[in-house]
Amino acid sequence: MARRVLALLVLVVAALVGGASAASAEVRVITVHLAPSGDADGSGVATLRLRSDQELVCYSIVVRDIGVPTEPAPGIGSAHIHGPLPAGGIAIDLDTVFRAAGPSTYVARDCVSADSDAIDAVLADPELFYLNVHNVEFPGGAVQGSLDRAGE
Numbered sequence: 001m002a003r004r005v006l007a008l009l010v011l012v013v014a015a016l017v018g019g020a021s022a023a024s025a026e027v028r029v030i031t032v033h034l035a036p037s038g039d040a041d042g043s044g045v046a047t048l049r050l051r052s053d054q055e056l057v058c059y060s061i062v063v064r065d066i067g068v069p070t071e072p073a074p075g076i077g078s079a080h081i082h083g084p085l086p087a088g089g090i091a092i093d094l095d096t097v098f099r100a101a102g103p104s105t106y107v108a109r110d111c112v113s114a115d116s117d118a119i120d121a122v123l124a125d126p127e128l129f130y131l132n133v134h135n136v137e138f139p140g141g142a143v144q145g146s147l148d149r150a151g152e
Helices: 002-017 116-124
Strands: 028-036 043-051 057-065 079-082 090-093 099-102 105-113 130-133 142-144
Touching: 028 105, 028 130, 043 116, 043 142, 057 079, 057 130, 090 116
Parallel strands: none
Antiparallel strands: 028 043, 028 142, 043 057, 057 105, 079 090, 079 130, 099 105, 130 142
8 A cells, every 4th residue: 555655656746747847847826916996995816827838827816895706898708917018908818707705705716728928928027917807897907916026
């Protein structure tokens, strides 16, 4: 039994380490503190894990004291990474599905595919990007936060 556990542990470690170079397999984690951008008492926090080599962005977002997060228009999602500033269009759509986690508290967790160029742009200059969450009352965004390096 102990040998099986040890063998399984070795396989897990080998899978985690992989053979990829450190540069191409780098995972960058950015924490974003969400503050009111429309809803005066809204707040939240998001953790983003970005992998350019896999064209993958994983997120965990918790928002509080806002209405139910919803798409401001069909097909564009309720949370996005916008930028680069000053233009600020949608750089990465997080394709979020929020679920209620208590009174006026909503949580979304998932991973989405994203263009590696968009991920590289975010990683190169995170201060030029921000994340926001929309709802019916504030279609332009109820809460938002900068992806600046201070949150890493």
